[in-house]
Amino acid sequence: MTELPPYHFTTSEINFLAEQESITILPRYTFNGTRLIGPRLPNLKALHRQQVPVWIALILKKQDRCNVVIPDWLSVSFLKQRYDEEVNQPNNFSELPWHWLPIAKMLLEKCSDDFIDATHEVRSTLQDLREIRQLKARKGIKELNEVYLQLDGLSLMEINEIRPFIIESMNQLRILSQSVKGNGQFTGIEEAAEKEDVSGLLDESEVGDYTRDSTRDSIARDTATTDSVARDSIRGSGVRSRKPDTSYGDTRDENDDEDSDVEYKKS
Amino acid sequence: MELPMWLADILAVCAAQNDDGIDNAEENAETQAFIRLIEPEFFSKQFLNFIKSDTLKVNLAPFAYYYKIVAKWSYMFNDTELVELISKMFVARASEINGLSYKLNDQFSGDNQEFLNGLENFEKRLFKMSHLSYKDMNNWIAKG
Known part of the structure; x- marks a missing residue:
């Protein structure tokens, strides 16, 4: 049976990598930071913006201790703009974060209430964007x-x-x-x-x-x-x-x- | 006479070295080469024309290691034209393979079925791998 070669990441591995990216949160309570094996959890002050890795943000969110500040690129207007760029430049890919797919997916799943735009619109724009980019990538294979x-x-x-x-x-x-x-x-x-x-x-x-x-x-x-x-x-x-x-x-x-x-x- | 590829390879190279030798004109005259390689069927003009006319319809399944044989053959004969043609064919077929491996349910109908049955071993592996990768991705997106 064919298996995927060792240089191939599985989707969950990439998801894991994406969780290390940092994101801004708005804590609801004040608590002291602590030393973790990987990153340091900074001191959190209620209603003061703070950068933490995505995985910490998601845990805090789950416990209702913070709100996640949705990054700028995850708004309908920004994504629409990128989509237009994709349409206008058939030979280039527009600039998006290195982990835009997994981060968008995680945020949409776990903290949909923090979104300013309607989540279904964000979702469908993301889907469009992904499809047009994929189409382009596969078109490139002919060359x-x-x-x-x-x-x-x-x-x-x-x-x-x-x-x-x-x-x-x-x-x-x-x-x-x-x-x-x-x-x-x-x-x-x-x-x-x-x-x-x-x-x-x-x-x-x-x-x-x-x-x-x-x-x-x-x-x-x-x-x-x-x-x-x-x-x-x-x-x-x-x-x-x-x-x-x-x-x-x-x-x-x-x-x-x-x-x-x-x-x-x-x- | 039919010989396995490796044997033909060695014999052909030996003969070539004899040709290179300095003062053995006599030997050259009588034994130009141990063997003379006859073009196999799948490198005949006819077959190559067939490839040129419709790359996707060519059935490579009978020649399980077609690309490897091409590489060896062109190494022996330095056949640039052949390599160019085969590379072009490979790219065309590969992009078709990629397209099919992406679709999850359209693979086994009509022409597609025929194309997939006509794949060479390497192409089959390529198809499976590509398919697994796309499937993983689709599952990940649907999950959650």
Whole structure:
């Protein structure tokens, strides 16, 4: 049975990550802050705005100890504006928070009474926004190539959704195109791929080891053959060994806030 | 004669090395290569034309590892044209696969069924993975 590859997040994992984002709350009571394992819970003063992680806000909300200040971007007018942007720019994604989907979902579920706009309107606008963005992302798949993909403005949840598909496809395209360009050393990865049943993304360390192995291999083999061939394939292996590192490295960094695009650049 | 791919690969390479050798013109003349590879059916002009005309109708199921074979073949013959064509075909098919894996109930009707049955092994895996991912997402949105 096929399972999702290890680089894929499940939706609940992303939801968990989103809960670490901070949000403004309006406490109803005053109580002293305390030290938690992760973040510090700041001193809360009644009716003084305070930034806390989303998960704390939701717990306090559940106990009726605070009101959540709904972020600016979660208003109907803001979302409508973004929607219009999406319509007007067919090739770009509009700027939205990195975790807009899970945060919007959580807030809508747990503190719908704090919303200023009608929640059903917010919901439907969010739905529209998501659909148009998804449509765009899937349209982009028709232009897939083996070296480069830019997904500016897509949030983690949206990237994650198409990630297995994109990574596997681009890997396949890379194998195909390198079979002629790389002049030789692709076979290494090919064989590994056969063993692993194209495991697609190897761990960084594995990739490292692996490239080293195959380089050694190729050198050993080449000493037996003529000089020119040896030079060729060493150059070939150089080209290839740099490639997996960069591309996989980039995808790994995705959960970094500033680096919100997946990039596959040819080095 | 039919040989397994790995054997044909080695024999063809050996022969190539003989050609590269410096002073063995005689040997060259008599044994140009251990073997000569005959184009398999799925790389024939006819088949490639078929691919060009309608990428989605091509049935790759009989050739379970088509893309791997293409990679090996083009490695041996440095066939850029073939790779370009196959890459194009793959992109077209992949985007169709993606589209189908997104829809939850439309997959098994008419043409779609036919297309899915004609998938190569790698494409099948791609379809399943993509489908799982979309399903996870849809479940998450519906939940709550």
